[in-house]
Amino acid sequence: MLPFEVQHQPGKPVSEQLVYAVKKAVAQGRLRPGDAFPSVRTLSREMRINPNTAQKAVSQLTQAGILEIQPGIGTRVREQAVISQDEMAALMEKPLEALVVEAKRLGLSEGQLVARLRSTWKNLNR
Incomplete structure (x- = not known):
């Protein structure tokens, strides 16, 4: 089970919906700094989306300062996740x-x- 909920909206790219859902979960405290984040494979399987779409969302969240990738450990919510x-x-x-x-x-x-x-x-x- 994913630690956030995506409200599917027709006509809006799934990667954008995923990014929004993660930012919302961080803002609400459902995803906390240091929490493990699901792998691209897990995201794509649980959400029934293309792995490339999941990878795009993870990349956007990493670039936005929400997630960080730690080699050998996995992806985690950054200690000081940035939400404007x-x-x-x-x-x-x-x-x-x-x-x-x-x-x-x-x-x-x-x-x-x-x-x-x-x-x-x-x-x-x-």
């Missing part, structure tokens, strides 16, 4: 949109939603 503020914002876009849609459906005002968000943020930081 823009990438973090992009990762939050869909969940935030879903939150706002649900709040509107329930009849909450923007102020009420912000107040609940602040309250939840404070509770999680305790």
